[in-house]
Each structure stands twice: as structure tokens, then as C-alpha cells.
Amino acid sequence: MSVxxxxxxxxxRLLARKGEFVEPTSGYCPGYAQANLIILPKEEAYDFLLxxxxxxxxxxxxxxxxxxxxxxxxxxxxxxxATDFPxxxxxxxxxxxxxxxxxxxxxxxxxxxxxxxxxxSFESEMIDAGIEIxxxxxxxxxxxxxxxxxxxxxxxxxxKMVVSMRPINPKQLVKTVTVTAQLxxxxxxxxxxxxxxxxxxxxxxxxxxxxxxxxxxxEVPVFWPCGVTPQSIVMxxxxxxxxxxxxxxxxxxxxxxxxxxx
Amino acid sequence: MSVxxxxxxxxxRLLARKGEFVEPTSGYCPGYAQANLIILPKEEAYDFLLxxxxxxxxxxxxxxxxxxxxxxxxxxxxxxxATDFPxxxxxxxxxxxxxxxxxxxxxxxxxxxxxxxxxxSFESEMIDAGIEIxxxxxxxxxxxxxxxxxxxxxxxxxxKMVVSMRPINPKQLVKTVTVTAQLxxxxxxxxxxxxxxxxxxxxxxxxxxxxxxxxxxxEVPVFWPCGVTPQSIVMxxxxxxxxxxxxxxxxxxxxxxxxxxx
Numbered sequence: 001m002s003v004x005x006x007x008x009x010x011x012x013r014l015l016a017r018k019g020e021f022v023e024p025t026s027g028y029c030p031g032y033a034q035a036n037l038i039i040l041p042k043e044e045a046y047d048f049l050l051x052x053x054x055x056x057x058x059x060x061x062x063x064x065x066x067x068x069x070x071x072x073x074x075x076x077x078x079x080x081x082a083t084d085f086p087x088x089x090x091x092x093x094x095x096x097x098x099x100x101x102x103x104x105x106x107x108x109x110x111x112x113x114x115x116x117x118x119x120x121s122f123e124s125e126m127i128d129a130g131i132e133i134x135x136x137x138x139x140x141x142x143x144x145x146x147x148x149x150x151x152x153x154x155x156x157x158x159x160k161m162v163v164s165m166r167p168i169n170p171k172q173l174v175k176t177v178t179v180t181a182q183l184x185x186x187x188x189x190x191x192x193x194x195x196x197x198x199x200x201x202x203x204x205x206x207x208x209x210x211x212x213x214x215x216x217x218x219e220v221p222v223f224w225p226c227g228v229t230p231q232s233i234v235m236x237x238x239x240x241x242x243x244x245x246x247x248x249x250x251x252x253x254x255x256x257x258x259x260x261x262x
Numbered sequence: 263m264s265v266x267x268x269x270x271x272x273x274x275r276l277l278a279r280k281g282e283f284v285e286p287t288s289g290y291c292p293g294y295a296q297a298n299l300i301i302l303p304k305e306e307a308y309d310f311l312l313x314x315x316x317x318x319x320x321x322x323x324x325x326x327x328x329x330x331x332x333x334x335x336x337x338x339x340x341x342x343x344a345t346d347f348p349x350x351x352x353x354x355x356x357x358x359x360x361x362x363x364x365x366x367x368x369x370x371x372x373x374x375x376x377x378x379x380x381x382x383s384f385e386s387e388m389i390d391a392g393i394e395i396x397x398x399x400x401x402x403x404x405x406x407x408x409x410x411x412x413x414x415x416x417x418x419x420x421x422k423m424v425v426s427m428r429p430i431n432p433k434q435l436v437k438t439v440t441v442t443a444q445l446x447x448x449x450x451x452x453x454x455x456x457x458x459x460x461x462x463x464x465x466x467x468x469x470x471x472x473x474x475x476x477x478x479x480x481e482v483p484v485f486w487p488c489g490v491t492p493q494s495i496v497m498x499x500x501x502x503x504x505x506x507x508x509x510x511x512x513x514x515x516x517x518x519x520x521x522x523x524x
Contacts (some may be wrong), residue, residue: 046308053311053323054336061315066417074414089269152336155328182445 005030009076009252013084014123019101022086024141024210024248026133026207030124031257033186034250035062035075035097036116036227037085038234039103039243042079047155051233052114054152058161060185062255063115070107072115076254081113082106087246089231094238096190103243113241116227119164126166129179133163134167134213141248142166143207144226148200149191151229159236162209163191163199167219176222185260186246192223199223209247222233267292271338271514275346281363284348286403286510287474288395292386295448296512297324297337298378299347299497301365301505304329307374309417314376316414316449320423320487322447324517325377331432332369334377338516343375344368349508351468354498365505373505378489380512381426381447383519384441391441393434394397396475403510404428405469406488411453413491421498425453425461425485427469429477438484442445447522454485461485471509 003012003021009032015021025034040048045067051061063075065110070077082103090106100106120142123133135142142164149161156162168176173193196204204221205212209228215221234242245251265274265283271291277283287296302310307329314321325337334341344365352360352368362368382404385395397404404426412422430438435455443451458466466483467474471490477483496504507513 046311049308049311049315050326053315053326064312064315 003028003063009254010078011036013079015231016086017080017083017173019255022249025086025250026123026142026248026253027136030127031259033062033075033253033255033260034118034120035163035253036118036230037081037113037243038116039081039111039113040228040239041108042110043242044156044239045049047157048114048230051151051154051157052116054154055229057187057191058151058229059213059227060078060117060187060229061114062117062185062253065075065113065115068109074176075115076251078203079251085245085249085251087249089244089246091231091234091242093240099202099246100109106243112235114230115251116230118227119187119224120250121186121260122183125174125179125183125257129175131168131172131176131179135211138213140211142215143211143212144209144228144247145201146208146232151233157233157237159233162226162232163223164221165204165207165221166244167213167215168222170218170220173220173222180224183257183260187224187226190222191225194220265290265498270518272340274514275338276413278348279342279345284363284511287348287512287514288382288385288404288510289398291514294383295324295337295515295517295519295522296382297515298492298512299343299375299507300344300378300379300507301373301375302374302501303370303503304374306501307420309419310376313413313416314378316416317491318446318490319453321489322449323376324379324381324447324515327340327375327377329374330371337377338513339362341407341513346515347507347511349511351492351506351508353496353504355502356497361508368505377491377513378492380489381486382450382512383448384445385443385524387441387519388412388438391437393430393438393441396429397473400475402473402475404472405474406471406490406509407458407463408494413488413495419495419499423493423500424471424488424490424494425477426488427483427485428468429475430484432480432482433486435482442486445519448519449486449488452484453487456482456517458483480514
């Protein structure tokens with residue numbers, strides 16, 4: 001699809017709302033923050049809010065909606081959470097049952113939406129710093145992996161962390177850390193540099209979410225905590241109903257990265 | 263009382279537990295983070311957790327305890343929340359009714375404790391940077407003021423922000439901002455520099471909490487969001503029961519400032 005990557009966040013959300021943009025959002029709207037999603041009924045919202053507080057690297061909260069509200073109040077204007085992500089996942093009893101582009105029909109008055117920072121946000125800053133984003137270059141979704149890293153449990157929620165990976169030239173490792181560390185609200189600095197096995201990743205060529213990308217000889221895989229972690233938690237804890245975004249298909253916010261540095 | 267300021271956090275907590283240390287903690291245990299407190303019944307904990315998420319400058323959460331637990335799990339070991347602050351305040355229907363040094367008798371099985379970062383934490387870093395902390399020099403509690411700044415409401419909780427103030431030499435303003443900005447989890451950068459009236463402070467010589475300090479000619483008052491803000495919220499919203507620390511009488515944690523910079 002030929003959408004200009006410099007489209008405004010609002011225009012991209014409107015395209016997604018109309019079902020006319022259904023692809024990964026990496027690379028779009030450079031400079032603007034992007035977000036993950038998990039929606040839970042109010043009954044489970046306290047435990048998840050506490051889970052996010054205890055796992056801020058994986059689940060940095062940018063906004064939590066009022067109970068039942070479909071609209072964001074702080075991070076974007078005219079933004080309907082039920083339509084403006086390009087793609088959603090419905091999990092029932094911890095099992096992914098449907099992928100849809102609109103969750104209006106699923107909406108409940110007791111839903112609370114957790115809008116969680118996404119590492120796509122800092123990719124434009126990495127590019128500005130001269131660092132290649134391989135999945136952009138190759139036109140793929142970012143590779144995301146289940147790890148052996150235990151999240152800190154909270155109430156009923158527990159499970160393993162999901163990470164995203166970008167292959168980095170060793171000469172740019174320091175720059176990669178310093179540039180991303182400036183944006184803790186969209187995951188910030190990496191959680192691991194190097195050997196995937198050390199964090200329990202089984203096969204670097206078979207990501208559990210997204211697509212594999214080329215790792216050139218000499219490049220080092222660098223891993224960031226990922227906002228798909230709630231989906232790993234949902235698969236582990238099996239709540240009756242949870243709705244998330246589809247990995248890589250993010251909400252682009254009106255908030256700029258620079259606003260998140262304060 | 264002659265307690266060495268370089269006492270370990272654990273030893274200071276043990277003195278507080280025995281009722282042998284009942285004074286403001288500013289200056290003690292340099293390099294270690296200090297914390298504010300608000301305790302609410304579980305019924306009100308979701309709204310307050312959301313309030314903290316929406317007001318991270320005033321209420322940066324360092325730890326939220328499991329329901330009914332008196333012990334911290336993440337920020338200090340062998341730390342009893344009901345005894346280890348030097349002084350507590352009991353608020354009933356929004357009114358301060360008692361000040362005590364031990365809340366064991368008040369403890370309920372449905373209590374959730376919110377451990378909130380305190381600006382005392384970064385004072386040792388300011389001192390290392392050559393910046394005088396006036397209330398330390400003068401042996402007083404830090405001055406804290408009610409402001410006209412509205413917090414972002416969440417559920418039942420709303421009200422005005424409380425700030426702490428330190429008079430700063432204009433030549434050290436930039437250093438003051440950069441040093442404190444590195445520690446967002448203990449309030450971070452100032453919220454205002456200069457004219458107190460601009461943030462609704464009525465009389466700089468009459469702080470609502472703590473003690474007034476000398477502002478020398480040419481010095482600029484600098485204001486930080488303060489973890490006494492929950493007490494302003496409690497006075498506004500009037501929950502049936504809330505327990506807080508007494509302003510300035512903080513919990514010293516085992517967590518170091520340097521751990522909070524990650």
C-alpha cells in the first residue's frame with residue numbers, strides 16, 4: 001500500500017479506522033510515539049495496572065483509559081481505541097481466537113485500555129543517529145521473541161517477557177544504548193546485548209511474533225523489552241477475555257518522542 | 263538527637279521502628295532513595311494507582327505492596343511499613359486526626375501501601391554538585407507548599423499539587439535542573455523556577471508543610487513536585503481513612519539513587 005511514511009498520526013489513524021491501512025506501523029510518522037494495547041475488564045484492571053508498575057521496562061504505561069471509554073484522553077485527540085489500531089487480537093481463555101481490524105462489536109462497558117509505549121517510537125531517532133533499522137530496510141515486521149526472563153508477578157498476572165530485536169553493527173552499540181536510553185517511556189535502553197541463548201531465546205531465526213530479519217556477519221543482536229509481553233502474560237494466565245493489538249500493528253499517537261524525554 | 267547521618271538505611275529504619283528516631287530524614291543516608299507514603303484500603307487502591315500513573319511527577323511509584331502486606335518486597339529488606347517511618351499521619355474523612363510513630367494498631371488486612379519517591383533522595387547529589395541545601399544548613403524541615411496546580415484526576419481522586427522548595431543561587435540553576443532531571447523516580451526536574459505566585463503559592467514564608475527557610479537576596483526559589491501531594495488529595499476528596507507519613511519524616515530505602523537512573 002502506498003501510504004507516505006510522513007503522513008500525520010491522525011491521518012494514519014483515520015486510514016486504520018476505515019480499514020484502509022492494515023500493515024505494521026514501523027517507519028510511519030517518524031518522531032511520534034507508537035503504542036501497544038491490552039484491554040481487560042475492570043475486574044482485572046487493578047492487577048494489570050500493578051503488573052505494569054512492577055514491570056516498567058516491558059510495560060511503560062502512556063495512558064490508561066477511564067472504565068468503558070473508547071477514546072484516548074491524553075496521548076491523542078479524536079482517537080478511537082476500538083478502531084484506530086490497524087489490527088487487533090482477541091484472546092479467549094489465553095488462546096488467540098480471532099484477528100480483526102475493528103473491535104467495536106467486542107466492546108464492553110467495563111473495558112479498561114492500557115496504552116503501552118512501543119520501541120518503534122525510537123527507531124526514527126536511531127535512524128537520525130545513522131543506525132540502520134533492518135526490518136525497515138527489508139520491509140518486514142520487527143522480530144519479537146519469547147524469553148526465559150520472568151516478569152515480576154502482580155496479583156493474578158505473571159509470565160515471561162517478550163523482547164524485540166534489532167541487529168546492530170558493533171561500532172554503533174554504544175550509540176544504540178545512549179539514544180534509546182533517553183526514552184524510557186517507550187522501553188528505553190536494551191535489556192540484553194548479544195547471545196540470544198542467555199535470555200532463553202531458542203532460535204534467533206524463528207521469532208514467536210513478527211518476522212525474522214537478516215543478521216549480517218559481525219552484527220550483534222540487541223534486545224529490548226517489548227509491549228507484546230502482555231500477550232505472553234495472557235497466554236500464561238488465561239483470563240476469560242483480553243484484547244490486544246496484533247504485534248507490529250501499533251497505534252500512532254499525537255505525542256512526540258521529544259515530549260517523552262522530560 | 264545524635265544519629266550519624268551516614269548510618270545505614272536499615273539501621274535508621276530500626277531506630278525509627280523502636281521510636282528512637284523521630285525527626286525529618288533529610289540529609290540522612292546520603293545516596294539512598296527516600297520515600298513518601300500513602301496507605302488506602304484496597305477498595306480505593308485502583309483509583310489511586312491510576313492517579314499515580316497520571317501524575318508521575320508528583321507521585322512516582324517506587325513500590326506498591328500486595329494487599330495486606332506490611333513488608334516491602336522490592337525497595338528494602340526487613341522493612342515494616344507500619345513502624346519504619348519516623349512519623350505517620352492518620353486522616354479520617356480528609357481531616358488529620360492523629361500523628362503517631364507506629365501504625366501497627368491501625369493496620370487492616372485490606373491495606374495497600376504506596377511507596378512514592380522523595381526529593382530528599384537527590385539532595386546528596388546536589389550537595390556533591392556543590393549546591394547548598396538550605397533546610398539542611400539551617401537544621402529545618404524542607405518547606406512544602408500547596409499550589410494552584412491541578413493534578414490530573416483519576417476516578418475519585420483529584421486536587422492540587424504540593425511542591426517542595428529549595429532556594430538556589432542563579433549561577434547554579436542549570437546544574438540544579440540537570441542533576442535532578444536524572445532522577446525522575448524521585449520527582450526529577452523542577453516544576454517551576456522563580457515567582458511563587460505563578461504557581462499559586464500565597465506566601466513563600468508560610469509553607470503549609472515543613473518549615474520556612476531563609477531565601478537570601480538574589481537567590482531564586484526552585485520548586486519540585488512533592489510526595490505530600492497525596493495528602494492534599496486526601497484533604498480534598500475525604501476518603502474515610504488514609505494513612506500517610508508525616509511530611510519530611512520519610513522511609514529510607516535500600517535502593518540507591520544510582521539504581522534509579524537506569
